[in-house]
Amino acid sequence: MKIAYHFMIPRPPRLELDGAVQEALWLRERFDGSISFLYPLARFSRWVPATLCGLGSFGRLRDLNRTVDLHHLFAPGLPNYPFLGTALTKPCVCTVQTSQGGADLPGTATIRPKVARLAVSDPRDADPVRGSTGIPTSWIPPGLDTRKFRRTPPPELDRFNLLVGSAPWTQRQFTTKGVDQLLAAARQLPALRLVFLWRGVLRSQLAERIGRAGLADRTEVITEGTDVSSLLERVHAVAVLASSAKLIKAYPHSALEALAAGRPVLTSSPLALGDLVGRLGAGVVLDSLSEGVVLAGLRAFMEDYARLAKGAMTSDLSEFSRDGFLDAYGRLYSEALADS
Numbered sequence: 001m002k003i004a005y006h007f008m009i010p011r012p013p014r015l016e017l018d019g020a021v022q023e024a025l026w027l028r029e030r031f032d033g034s035i036s037f038l039y040p041l042a043r044f045s046r047w048v049p050a051t052l053c054g055l056g057s058f059g060r061l062r063d064l065n066r067t068v069d070l071h072h073l074f075a076p077g078l079p080n081y082p083f084l085g086t087a088l089t090k091p092c093v094c095t096v097q098t099s100q101g102g103a104d105l106p107g108t109a110t111i112r113p114k115v116a117r118l119a120v121s122d123p124r125d126a127d128p129v130r131g132s133t134g135i136p137t138s139w140i141p142p143g144l145d146t147r148k149f150r151r152t153p154p155p156e157l158d159r160f161n162l163l164v165g166s167a168p169w170t171q172r173q174f175t176t177k178g179v180d181q182l183l184a185a186a187r188q189l190p191a192l193r194l195v196f197l198w199r200g201v202l203r204s205q206l207a208e209r210i211g212r213a214g215l216a217d218r219t220e221v222i223t224e225g226t227d228v229s230s231l232l233e234r235v236h237a238v239a240v241l242a243s244s245a246k247l248i249k250a251y252p253h254s255a256l257e258a259l260a261a262g263r264p265v266l267t268s269s270p271l272a273l274g275d276l277v278g279r280l281g282a283g284v285v286l287d288s289l290s291e292g293v294v295l296a297g298l299r300a301f302m303e304d305y306a307r308l309a310k311g312a313m314t315s316d317l318s319e320f321s322r323d324g325f326l327d328a329y330g331r332l333y334s335e336a337l338a339d340s
Helices: 019-031 058-067 123-133 179-188 203-213 228-233 253-260 272-280 291-303 305-313 322-339
Strands: 003-007 033-037 070-075 092-096 117-120 137-139 160-164 192-197 219-222 237-240 265-268 283-286
Touching: 003 019, 019 033, 019 070, 019 253, 019 322, 033 058, 070 322, 092 322, 117 123, 117 322, 123 137, 160 179, 179 192, 179 203, 179 291, 192 228, 203 219, 228 253, 237 253, 237 305, 253 265, 253 272, 265 272, 265 291, 272 283, 283 291, 283 305, 291 305
Parallel strands: 003 033, 003 070, 070 092, 092 117, 117 137, 160 192, 160 237, 192 219, 237 265, 265 283
Antiparallel strands: none
């Protein structure tokens, strides 16, 4: 089975630092194929909508279509990419990477190109998406290679090291992903040290913000490949924040990896991750990203850290196994090919 994996984003500078792309790399190891990035520009622009994905790539996609058995689209929402419809004639499956609002989903949805199977990232979306699209829909939890992580006691609490995941793609996301609010909170919390795991884009803009906040001595920015397991051993917790569920994956890899390493998580209520963290007692879930709420949430996190760390150290993440993830997609691919 040969599969073409397609992303509707600009190509990240380092593929292994993007959780969604990491999943495609795992799938490619088992099922063979290629990875494409179909956003029409090298960087996101507010003036270029995602519906233009594939524009200018018709010839390349048509040639690729001849060599594969199936296409797998990774889309931030329900797929609506008219420029892909004529090029991709082999069966398609699509992973919807963010939460779609569950019961609040519209009654009908336009799907382009034609998709044989949908996989949603938020279990609350499976029934509404199936009803809205008429397409067989499954919830497939993200995969996590727990063999890479070991649960070790956190470092001493003479300072509080917070790893910040899910770096912004755009200037606006410095606010909608909580980066600006975390920097503001750090100015009020002398014990807080921020460690940013960065994609390689908007690096100078982050440096400018750190400088303006006067936090150069209490921040670390990692842009090169790193051993995430070792990095997690030297931090106390991980922050994955978003003002909207549509901004990042329902279960971001950085947060699942933190829990696998026994580190609690600061996250946001719109994300499905918030339900998991609350159920495990392994972190703090913020109702908004106002500066006051983020500051209060961090204070509560630091004061209650022993209990939250215990919740992370004992968390059961078996539903997110890597083998289960790969097997589930294997079944989905076989179903899509059988239908064709």
